[in-house]
Structures are given as structure tokens and as C-alpha cells.
Amino acid sequence: MDPAVYVRMMCTAKKCGIRFQPPAIILIYENEMKGKSRQRIMPVRNFSKFSDCSRAAEQLKNNPRHKNYLEQVSLRQLEKLFRVLRGYLQGQSLAETMEQIQRETTIDPEEDLNKLDDKELAKRKSIMDELFEKNQKKKEDPNFVYDIEVEFPQDEHLQSCGWDTESADEF
Amino acid sequence: MASDRAIPCELDQEKYDADDNVKIICLGDSAVGKSKLMERFLMDGFQPQQLSTYALTLYKHKATVDGRTVLVDFWDTAGQERFQSMHASYYHKAHACIMVFDVQRKVTYKNLSTWYTELREFRPEIPCIVVANKIDADIKMTQKSFNFARKFSLPLYFVSAADGTNVVKLFNDAIRLAVSYKHNTQDFMDEVLQELENFDLEQKDDDVPDQVQCGSLESLSPS
Numbered sequence: 001m002d003p004a005v006y007v008r009m010m011c012t013a014k015k016c017g018i019r020f021q022p023p024a025i026i027l028i029y030e031n032e033m034k035g036k037s038r039q040r041i042m043p044v045r046n047f048s049k050f051s052d053c054s055r056a057a058e059q060l061k062n063n064p065r066h067k068n069y070l071e072q073v074s075l076r077q078l079e080k081l082f083r084v085l086r087g088y089l090q091g092q093s094l095a096e097t098m099e100q101i102q103r104e105t106t107i108d109p110e111e112d113l114n115k116l117d118d119k120e121l122a123k124r125k126s127i128m129d130e131l132f133e134k135n136q137k138k139k140e141d142p143n144f145v146y147d148i149e150v151e152f153p154q155d156e157h158l159q160s161c162g163w164d165t166e167s168a169d170e171f
Numbered sequence: 172m173a174s175d176r177a178i179p180c181e182l183d184q185e186k187y188d189a190d191d192n193v194k195i196i197c198l199g200d201s202a203v204g205k206s207k208l209m210e211r212f213l214m215d216g217f218q219p220q221q222l223s224t225y226a227l228t229l230y231k232h233k234a235t236v237d238g239r240t241v242l243v244d245f246w247d248t249a250g251q252e253r254f255q256s257m258h259a260s261y262y263h264k265a266h267a268c269i270m271v272f273d274v275q276r277k278v279t280y281k282n283l284s285t286w287y288t289e290l291r292e293f294r295p296e297i298p299c300i301v302v303a304n305k306i307d308a309d310i311k312m313t314q315k316s317f318n319f320a321r322k323f324s325l326p327l328y329f330v331s332a333a334d335g336t337n338v339v340k341l342f343n344d345a346i347r348l349a350v351s352y353k354h355n356t357q358d359f360m361d362e363v364l365q366e367l368e369n370f371d372l373e374q375k376d377d378d379v380p381d382q383v384q385c386g387s388l389e390s391l392s393p394s
């Protein structure tokens with residue numbers, strides 16, 4: 001039996017992580033025997049501290065030997081794992097790398113995005129899109145409703161948003 | 172404020188005078204979700220018209236208000252908001268405004284006052300709805316008060332382009348407001364024109380001393 005067809009039907013990804021030495025992406029998954037965890041070690045080859053993490057992630061995800069196992073693992077997660085590995089290869093501490101990733105993958109709420117150029121703005125938008133897509137109710141979803149109305153009354157005893165200035169002249 | 176960047180002369184705005192046409196503009200900072208709101212409302216029916224020369228996207232929509240068909244053009248900014256100001260033609264003949272901020276970013280709320288000042292410079296009277304978008308990201312924000320809307324007595328809508336909360340209601344209400352604004356101002360313009368015509372008649376009537384002259388003004392009494 002063709003193993004690729006076999007796993008497509010049965011593989012449920014549980015956890016995915018990175019091993020530094022020797023470098024490998026490790027997937028914990030469940031196959032047809034529910035409750036029985038299996039582990040798949042996917043060695044990382046030809047990756048250096050100068051490598052492009054998003055390309056590496058794409059290559060792994062499309063690797064014919066692994067792609068069926070990685071179907072449920074997002075490209076973003078794989079990319080993040082490669083960044084952790086790259087940070088290690090660059091001699092950074094794990095905390096440093098994580099902080100760097102955090103900085104590059106979250107929005108600074110104080111930042112005025114009107115002042116960014118196209119490229120930087122597109123980066124911020126793609127970070128925001130991640131949450132948008134996570135919360136998005138799509139037309140294809142079985143419980144999709146086109147017109148959803150929810151009332152949020154603005155009455156007197158609400159707490160202020162904290163963004164209004166104290167002075168009466170300003171809002 | 173609005174500078175004289177490329178004037179969109181090939182954009183025909185005369186049509187907005189026609190009875191069944193309304194123009195609704197969207198304002199707000201970069202990345203507050205203006206286009207995503209449009210797309211959620213129009214779903215598959217949207218065919219945006221990119222006018223990149225003017226940093227402008229037009230969305231056409233056919234609506235029914237009180238049994239009558241209305242052709243709506245939604246104007247979206249397509250990056251022009253980066254200048255924190257829009258070209259005067261963006262506001263020209265607009266019948267309503269949807270002004271959006273992101274509940275996760277204070278700066279987009281603070282900038283509402285800049286947008287609102289510019290809007291009122293060009294369109295002192297048109298209906299304007301304030302929209303708090305992305306409530307899916309932080310639902311607690313719907314439990315807070317926002318003074319900006321209260322200060323200018325503007326309606327405030329809590330919406331989410333992602334999960335769809337109140338999006339359809341927002342746009343349908345905006346269309347309704349645009350249509351009613353248009354009809355009311357049209358009535359007003361008709362009255363003014365009528366008054367001018369009558370004024371002309373009166374001038375001529377001056378040559379005929381026996382004529383009663385005040386009668387024509389009576390038709391102007393509030394209806």
C-alpha cells in the first residue's frame with residue numbers, strides 16, 4: 001500500500017517542535033489507532049544561520065516524503081521553528097530569539113501605521129490578517145449567517161475606553 | 172488640509188445628482204479594516220474598481236430602500252489615507268460617511284478628530300457613522316464608552332469584519348441615511364430655486380403696480 005495515501009487519511013498532528021542537535025523538525029501525531037502517539041523526525045539539511053526561514057518552511061511542507069504528515073501544521077508555525085533554529089545557530093539565547101520573533105509578529109498598538117512605507121505596512125497587515133483569518137466566519141462555514149446584529153448599548157454607566165482626554169474640549 | 176494632488180477629472184461625479192444615485196465615502200487610518208468591511212458586506216457581489224492613479228477604490232452596489240432601487244458607490248481610500256488627508260474630490264457630492272477606527276489601536280481613534288475636521292470642512296451636514304472595528308479581537312471594548320461619538324452626537328457601531336457582527340446593519344443604515352439626506356437636501360434646493368424664480372417674478376411684477384406680490388412667497392412655508 002502506498003504510505004502517502006495511507007497517512008493522508010489517518011494522520012492527526014498533535015505537536016510540532018524543533019531539535020537543535022542534530023537539527024530536525026519533530027512531529028507528534030496520532031494515526032488510525034486513536035490514543036497512540038507516534039513521532040516523526042524530519043532532519044533539517046542545508047540550513048545555516050544565513051538561511052531564509054520562510055523558504056525552508058515551504059520546502060519542508062512541500063517535501064514529498066513529509067507533506068502528508070505536515071498537512072495540519074501551518075506554514076507560519078514551521079517558519080517560526082526555523083527561526084528558533086536560526087537564532088540558535090547565530091548564538092542567540094532562546095529568550096532573545098523568542099523576543100525577536102514576538103517583536104516581528106505582533107503589532108505595536110502605539111505605532112502610527114499611516115507613517116509606514118508600503119512594504120512595512122504590508123508586513124503589519126499580514127500580521128493582522130493572521131488574527132482576522134483565525135476569527136473569520138466564512139461563507140462556506142456551515143453556521144455562516146450573513147446579517148448578524150448584536151446590540152451594544154452605549155449607556156451612561158459604561159467605563160471609559162481610557163483613550164479620551166480629561167479636558168472637556170477634547171474627546 | 173486637502174492638497175491639489177492629481178485631480179480625478181475622468182471621474183464623472185455628475186451622476187451623483189441623479190435621483191437614484193448616492194455616494195458614500197469611507198474614512199479612517201491605514202489598516203483599520205475599511206476594505207475588509209466593504210468586502211464582508213458585498214461578499215461575492217463585490218467588483219472593486221481600482222483607480223490607482225487617484226489611490227481610490229470604488230465599490231458599486233445596488234440596494235433597495237423603501238421599495239426603490241438605489242445605486243450606491245462606496246468610495247474607499249486605497250492608501251491615500253497615508254497623507255492623513257484626502258483630495259477634495261473624494262468628499263465632493265458625498266451623501267454619507269463611514270468613519271472607521273480599530274479598537275486595538277488608540278492612535279486610530281485619536282486620529283478620528285483629524286478625519287472629522289476635514290470631512291466637515293467639505294461636507295458640513297452629511298450623516299456620519301463612527302465605526303469601532305475588530306471587536307472580535309477584544310470583545311471587552313464593546314463595554315466601554317467612546318466620547319468622540321458622544322461629543323459630536325454621532326452614531327457608534329461596534330462591528331467585526333472578521334465574524335460579521337453588525338456589518339450588514341452598518342452599511343444598510345448608511346445607505347438609508349445617505350438616501351434620506353439626499354432627498355431632504357434636494358427638497359431644500361428645490362425650495363431655494365423656487366424662491367429665486369419667484370424673486371425674479373416679483374422683480375418683473377414691480378412694473379405692474381396693481382399686482383399682489385406676497386402670494387408667491389407663501390408657497391415656501393414649511394411643508
